[in-house]
Amino acid sequence: MKQNYLEEAEPSYTMTTVMEEAARCLLCHDAPCSAHCPADTDPAKFIRSVRFRNFKGAAETIRENNALGAVCARVCPTEKYCQLGCSRTQIDRPIDIGGIQKFVTDFENDAQMTILEKGAANGKKVAIVGSGPAGLQAAATLLQKGFAVDLYEQNQKAGGYLRYGIPEYRLPNAIVDLEVKRIEALGAEFHYGITIGKDLALAELKKLYDAVLLDIGMSEAKTLPMFENNPNVETAVSFLARAKESGGNIDVPENVVVVGGGDVAMDVDTTLKLLGAKNVTDVVYEEFSEFKASEKELAGARAAGITIIDGYIPAKVSGNQVTFTHRHIASELTITADKIILAIGQKPVAENLDLPLAHDEAAFAGYQSPDKQLFVAGDIAQGDKTVVWAVKKGKEAAEEIAEMLGGSSND
Numbered sequence: 001m002k003q004n005y006l007e008e009a010e011p012s013y014t015m016t017t018v019m020e021e022a023a024r025c026l027l028c029h030d031a032p033c034s035a036h037c038p039a040d041t042d043p044a045k046f047i048r049s050v051r052f053r054n055f056k057g058a059a060e061t062i063r064e065n066n067a068l069g070a071v072c073a074r075v076c077p078t079e080k081y082c083q084l085g086c087s088r089t090q091i092d093r094p095i096d097i098g099g100i101q102k103f104v105t106d107f108e109n110d111a112q113m114t115i116l117e118k119g120a121a122n123g124k125k126v127a128i129v130g131s132g133p134a135g136l137q138a139a140a141t142l143l144q145k146g147f148a149v150d151l152y153e154q155n156q157k158a159g160g161y162l163r164y165g166i167p168e169y170r171l172p173n174a175i176v177d178l179e180v181k182r183i184e185a186l187g188a189e190f191h192y193g194i195t196i197g198k199d200l201a202l203a204e205l206k207k208l209y210d211a212v213l214l215d216i217g218m219s220e221a222k223t224l225p226m227f228e229n230n231p232n233v234e235t236a237v238s239f240l241a242r243a244k245e246s247g248g249n250i251d252v253p254e255n256v257v258v259v260g261g262g263d264v265a266m267d268v269d270t271t272l273k274l275l276g277a278k279n280v281t282d283v284v285y286e287e288f289s290e291f292k293a294s295e296k297e298l299a300g301a302r303a304a305g306i307t308i309i310d311g312y313i314p315a316k317v318s319g320n321q322v323t324f325t326h327r328h329i330a331s332e333l334t335i336t337a338d339k340i341i342l343a344i345g346q347k348p349v350a351e352n353l354d355l356p357l358a359h360d361e362a363a364f365a366g367y368q369s370p371d372k373q374l375f376v377a378g379d380i381a382q383g384d385k386t387v388v389w390a391v392k393k394g395k396e397a398a399e400e401i402a403e404m405l406g407g408s409s410n411d
Contacts, residue, residue, distance in 0.1 A: 003169065003274060003304075004169070004274070005167065005168055005169055005243070005247075005248035005271065005274040005275055006168050006169070006172075006247060006248060007169060008074070008169060008170075008172060009169045009170060009300060010074070010099070010102070012099075012102060012103060012106060013099055013100070013102070013103040018050060018099075018100055018103045019050070019051075019053075021095065021096055021099065021100060022047050022050040022051045022095075022100060023051060024088060024095055025044075025047045025048070025051065025088070025095050026087050026088055027044075027048060027051075028044065028087050031043075031044030031045075032085035032086065032087060033047075033082040033083070033085050033086050033087075033095070033097060034082070035085060036081050036082050036084055036085035037081055037082045037388070038081060038384070038386075038388050038389050038391070038392040039065065039066045039072065039388050039389075039391040039392045039395070040065050040066075040392075040395075041061075041062055041065045041066040041069065041072065041082075041101070041388075042061055042062075042065055043082050043095075043097045043100075043101070045061045046058040046059075046061040046062050046100070046101070046104060047095065047097070047100055049061060050100060050103075050104065055104060055107045055111075056111070056113065058104045058107075059104050059105065059107060059108035059111075059113055059115065060115050062101060062104055062105060062108075063105075063108065063113075063115040063116060064115060064116070066137075066391055067116065067136060067137045067140035067141070067179070067182070067183065067391070068133055068136060068137060068179050068387070068391055069101060069104075069105050069108075070102070070105035070106070070108075070109070070175050070178065070179060071133065071162060071171060071175060071176065071179055071387060072098075072101070072387055072388050072391065073098050073099075073101035073102035073104075073105055074098070074102060074170060074171050074175065075162075075166055075170055075171050075387050076098055076386065076387060076388045077263075077294035077295075077296065077297075077386060078094075078097055078098045079094075079294065079295050079296070080294065080386075081388060082097045083095070083096075083097055083098075109178060114185070116140060116144060116182065116186055117144065117186075118143050118144065118146075118186045118187050119143065119144050119145050119146035119147075120146050121146050121148065122145070122146035122147060124146075124147050124148070124210045124211075124405045124406075125147065125148045125149075125150070125208070125209045125210055126142050126147050126148070126149050126150075126209055126210060126211045126212070126213060126401060126405075127149075127150050127151075127152060127205050127208065127209040127211075127212045127213070128149060128150070128151045128152070128212075128213045128215060129151075129152050129196045129205075129212065129213065129214045129215060129216060129353075130151075130152070130153065130154075130160060130214065130215035130216045130217055130378065131151045131153040131158035131159060131160055131180075131190065131215070132159070132160025132161055132162065132215050132217045132378050132379075132390060133160065133161075133162060133378070133387050133390035133391055133394065134215045134377035134378030134379075134381070134390040134391070134393045134394035134397070135151060135160070135213065135215035135377065135378065135394065136151075136158070136159075136179065136180065136183055136394065137390070137391045137394030137395055137398070138213055138215070138377055138394035138395070138397050138398040138401075139151055139183050139186075139188045139394075139398075140182075140183050140186060140188075141394065141395050141398035141399070141402075142398045142401065142402065143183070143186040143187050143188060144186070145398075145402050147401075147402070147405075148187070148189075149187070149188050149189070150188075150189045150190075150191060150209070151188060151189070151190050151191065152191045152194045152196055152200070152205075153190060153191065153192050153193075153194070154193065154194065154195040155192065155193075156192050156193055157192065158176075158180045158190055158192075159173075159176040159180060160215075160217050160219075161217060161218075161219075162176050162387070163176050163244070164240070164241045164244060164245070165237065165240050165241065165244070165264070165267075166240075166244075166267065167240065167243065167244060167267050167270070167271050168243075168244055168247065168248065169270075169271075169274065170267070173244070196353065197350075197351055197352030197353050198351075198352065201352070202352065202353055202354060202374075206373055206374070210373075210405050211373055211374075211375060211401045211404065211405060212373060212374050212375070213375045213376070213377055213397055213398075213401065214353065214355065214374065214375065214376045214377070214380065215376075215377045215378040215380075215394070216348050216349065216350060216353070216378070216380060217348065217378050217379050217380070218345075218346035218347055218348050218360065218379045218380075218385070219237070219346065219348065219349055220237070220346060220347050220348070220349050221235035221236060221237040221238065221342065221345075221346055221347075222342075222344050222345040222346060222347055223235065223342055223344070224314065224342070224344070226314065226316060226317050227314075227317060227340070227342060230317065230319070230340070232319060232320040232337075232338075232339060232340055233317075233339075233340045233341075233342060234339060234340070234341050234342070235341070235342050235343075236258075236260065236264050236265065236267075236268045236341055236342060236343035237346060239268060239271075239341055240264070240267060240268060240271065243271050243275065248271075248274070248275055250275065252272055252275045252276055252277045252339075253277065253337075253338030253339045254277060254278040254279060254338060255277070255278065255279045255336075255337045255338045255339075256272050256277050256279070256280050256281070256337055256338065256339045256340075256341060257280075257281050257282075257283060257322060257335045257337040257339075257340050257341070258272075258280065258281070258282040258283070258340075258341045258343055259282075259283055259314060259322075259340065259341070259342050259343065259344060260282070260284065260285075260342065260343030260344045260345075261282070261284030261285060261286050261291055261292055261293060261308075261310070261343075262292040262293055262343065262345075263292070263293050263294055263297045264343045264346075265282060265284070265293065265343035266282075266293045266294075266297035266298060266300065266301045267297070268341055268343050269282050269301040269304065269306040270297075270300050270301050270304045270306070272341075273304040273305060273306065274304070279307070280304075280305075280306050280307065281306075281307045281308075281309065281335060281337070282301070282306055282307065282308045282309070283309045283312050283314070283322075283324055283333070283335070284308060284309065284310045284311070284312070285311075285312070285313055285327070286310060286311070287310045287311040287327075288310050291310070309324075309333065311326050311327050311328065311329075312324035312325065312326050312327070312331075312333055313325055313326075313327060315332075317340070320336060320337055320338065320339070320340065321334060321335070321336045321337075322334070322335050322337070322340060346379075347360045348360060348361075348379070348380050350380070354371065354374075355369065355374075355376070355380070356369070356370070357380070360380075361379070361380050361381065361382055362376045362380055362381055362382060365382060366400070367381060367393070367396060367397040367400050368400055368404070372404070375397050375400065375401055376397070377390070377393045377394050377396075377397040378390050378393060378394070381393045381397070
């Protein structure tokens with residue numbers, strides 16, 4: 001059956017099959033899978049609970065450690081983290097940790113479980129600028145500690161790249177909505193359509209709150225001078241947002257060339273195919289031995305019938321024709337397409353935020369900026385740029401804020 005853009009690509013386990021998969025777990029004493037999870041979601045513990053049919057306990061383990069457990073279950077590149085450490089790999093294949101986590105968080109939703117609880121108010125207020133995964137996790141952590149939390153989002157809905165970037169077949173917006181509602185239920189206040197630094201000055205925000213956390217993400221697409229002002233060119237950020245906001249109801253041309261080789265490029269590739277593009281050619285700077293995309297994303301693009309050409313750099317463009325040269329050999333490639341989509345990276349928009357940046361991330365280690373009232377998290381904080389790392393950064397930034405302000409109801 002042909003995959004639909006609005007249908008999740010990864011099938012869900014049934015009660016029987018999730019038990020079969022959990023039964024493969026070796027129940028390691030040292031649990032290398034848990035040690036390899038950046039967000040400390042503790043897969044060893046929740047898989048053990050599933051083995052003994054304690055699905056409620058499994059859901060509690062996931063949610064208490066990761067406020068975005070249902071999101072991470074779907075989009076985390078597990079082969080780089082928990083499954084990389086799985087001892088079962090030495091026998092046959094790693095446990096499908098993401099699949100089990102997805103089953104458990106779906107069970108949590110179906111059972112209408114309420115796991116996280118708001119802490120007793122401590123009289124301290126924190127503003128979070130942006131509502132991407134780091135901001136959402138930080139809000140959940142702070143609210144449980146008794147802080148009042150307001151999130152300021154420039155868009156009309158929360159989620160950041162979760163909502164406006166990751167395709168529906170990987171992460172349905174219905175899942176994002178559920179995660180946001182859980183954080184709202186803890187007491188988070190969301191203020192939409194407000195850009196800090198434009199509609200409200202950062203200095204004014206600092207007067208209103210005891211601390212401010214910036215989770216502004218990498219919302220602006222990078223480009224190259226040769227592609228600027230070309231009507232045949234669109235960025236991956238723009239294309240993916242159009243596709244997701246419309247529920248896939250957009251027209252796509254027959255022949256498209258995509259430039260880039262990360263997960264975002266793979267999302268563009270697969271989305272184009274699902275929406276009806278006949279020929280999609282992805283030209284990638286990296287060679288396959290150094291590919292940046294996750295194994296799952298690359299496999300999905302290949303299964304969709306994408307042509308991937310590795311090791312080439314764009315050299316010149318004329319209208320809808322791009323010429324590439326190989327990095328290491330004397331080879332030139334010219335492609336004519338109806339549309340050119342650039343997936344060559346993103347950068348933050350940080351005007352009027354008084355934030356020292358270097359190479360598109362904070363020019364200081366940790367989360368507290370030189371301005372002691374100002375903290376950072378998410379993609380602008382140093383470290384990996386995956387969702388599970390955003391959760392890690394959100395938790396750690398919240399802990400630093402709580403330590404500075406004191407007053408945690410858990411102290």
